[in-house]
Amino acid sequence: MIKIASSKNPETLAALQEIATALQGITPTLVVVFYSSHHAAQQVADQARKVWPQSQSLGCSTSGEIISQEMMDGGMVAMAFDAATIPEARVAVVDDIGDAAKIKSVCQSLGDVLHADIDQYIGLVLMDGMSGKEEFFLDHLGNLTDLRFIGGSAGDDLAFQATTVFANGVVYDHAALLAVLHAPAGIRVIKTQSFCKTGKTLTPTQVDASGRQVLQFDGKPAGCAYMEAVGASSLEEAAKRFMSSPLGLMDGEEPYVRSPQTFDNETLKFYCAVSPDIPLDLLQSTDILTDTRNALATTNADGKVAGILLFHCILRTLELKSLNKTAEFSGLFTVPTVGFSTYGEADIGHINQTATMIAFLE
Structure with a gap:
C-alpha cells in the first residue's frame, strides 16, 4: 500500500499532524516528506521521527510541492509505503557532498545492496541544492554502485540561499541523502525533458x-x-x-x-x-503536457502503477505557471503521486529542465 497526504497549514507542527492523521491506516516502513523552506526543517524531522518511530523517515526542502491533482507553494506533502510495497529501505547520509572519501565510506556502509537486482531495487538521492557539488557527488556515486539513483536537489522557494535534507530526525546541509529501496513488485523510471x-x-x-x-x-x-x-x-x-x-x-x-x-x-x-x-x-x-501524458501512458502499459515519486525542475514549474497549466499537469497524475520542484534532477548525472520519476508497480 502507498498513501499520500498534504497540508497547506503554515505552522510546521500542525501541518505534520494533519499529514499524520491523513496517513492513518498504514504501518509504514518508509515515509518521504517534502516541505516548503518556510517550514522549520528540524521540526519536520523531529515530528516525523516521533509520529513514525518504527519507520525510516526522510525528505528535503522544496521550491514548490506536488501531489496528485495539485501543484502547491508553501506547503508540505508526504508519501508512506508499507512493508508489502517497500519491505526494506536502507538510508545513509553523506554529510559533506563534496568529500570523495566520505562518499566512498557511506557507500561501503550500505553494503552489497548497491549491486542488487535493478528490477527490484532503486536508489533515491536528495542533495543540497545550493552546494554546487551535485556533479561531483553523482560522478563518484556512479562509480560505486550498479543501481540507478533517481532524485533531485532540494530547493528553498527561489531564495537561492540555503536548502536542507533530513533523515531519521537529523537535518543536514551541504549533504546528500541516499536511500536504497527494495520494491519486489518492480520499479519503472520515467524521464521527460520536453525538448x-x-x-x-x-x-x-x-x-x-x-x-x-x-x-x-x-x-x-x-x-x-x-x-x-x-x-x-x-x-x-x-x-x-x-x-x-x-x-x-x-x-x-x-x-x-x-x-x-x-x-x-x-x-x-x-x-x-x-x-x-x-x-x-x-x-x-516542446509540450510538457503531451510528453508527460505519453510517458505515463507508456509506463502504465508496462505494468499497473501503485505510486510515483516525482522530481520536477523548478524551470518546468515556472513554465507551467506562465502558461497557467499547473492544474492540467498535476491532473495527469491519477495514481498516488508526491514530489517537489527541484534545483536540479538526478538520473545517472546532474541535469536540468527534466522530470525524473520513480514509479512503483503493484
Missing part, C-alpha cells in the same frame, strides 16, 4: 567547470555565440530564451539538458556543469 534538437550546436572551448560557467563557445565569447545561435539582437533578448532554448548533451536522440542561468558580461553561467570540447545541441521546447 527537441534544432540542428545547431555550440562547443564549449573555454569553461570554468567549478563555477558552472562557459567563457567561450567555438572560440567566441559565450554570450555572443549563444545570442547568435538563438537569433537574438542583444544579451537581454537572448536571456529571455534561456527557458525555451537551453543546451543539451545528446545521448542518441535523448538530451541531458544544461540550462543557462545568467549572463555575466560575455560569460554564460549554467545551472549545472558543462564540460569543455564536447558539442552541445541547441534545443527547442
Whole structure:
C-alpha cells in the first residue's frame, strides 16, 4: 500500500499532524516528506521521527510541492509505503557532498545492496541544492554502485540561499541523502525533458567547470555565440530564451539538458556543469503536457502503477505557471503521486529542465 497526504497549514507542527492523521491506516516502513523552506526543517524531522518511530523517515526542502491533482507553494506533502510495497529501505547520509572519501565510506556502509537486482531495487538521492557539488557527488556515486539513483536537489522557494535534507530526525546541509529501496513488485523510471534538437550546436572551448560557467563557445565569447545561435539582437533578448532554448548533451536522440542561468558580461553561467570540447545541441521546447501524458501512458502499459515519486525542475514549474497549466499537469497524475520542484534532477548525472520519476508497480 502507498498513501499520500498534504497540508497547506503554515505552522510546521500542525501541518505534520494533519499529514499524520491523513496517513492513518498504514504501518509504514518508509515515509518521504517534502516541505516548503518556510517550514522549520528540524521540526519536520523531529515530528516525523516521533509520529513514525518504527519507520525510516526522510525528505528535503522544496521550491514548490506536488501531489496528485495539485501543484502547491508553501506547503508540505508526504508519501508512506508499507512493508508489502517497500519491505526494506536502507538510508545513509553523506554529510559533506563534496568529500570523495566520505562518499566512498557511506557507500561501503550500505553494503552489497548497491549491486542488487535493478528490477527490484532503486536508489533515491536528495542533495543540497545550493552546494554546487551535485556533479561531483553523482560522478563518484556512479562509480560505486550498479543501481540507478533517481532524485533531485532540494530547493528553498527561489531564495537561492540555503536548502536542507533530513533523515531519521537529523537535518543536514551541504549533504546528500541516499536511500536504497527494495520494491519486489518492480520499479519503472520515467524521464521527460520536453525538448527537441534544432540542428545547431555550440562547443564549449573555454569553461570554468567549478563555477558552472562557459567563457567561450567555438572560440567566441559565450554570450555572443549563444545570442547568435538563438537569433537574438542583444544579451537581454537572448536571456529571455534561456527557458525555451537551453543546451543539451545528446545521448542518441535523448538530451541531458544544461540550462543557462545568467549572463555575466560575455560569460554564460549554467545551472549545472558543462564540460569543455564536447558539442552541445541547441534545443527547442516542446509540450510538457503531451510528453508527460505519453510517458505515463507508456509506463502504465508496462505494468499497473501503485505510486510515483516525482522530481520536477523548478524551470518546468515556472513554465507551467506562465502558461497557467499547473492544474492540467498535476491532473495527469491519477495514481498516488508526491514530489517537489527541484534545483536540479538526478538520473545517472546532474541535469536540468527534466522530470525524473520513480514509479512503483503493484
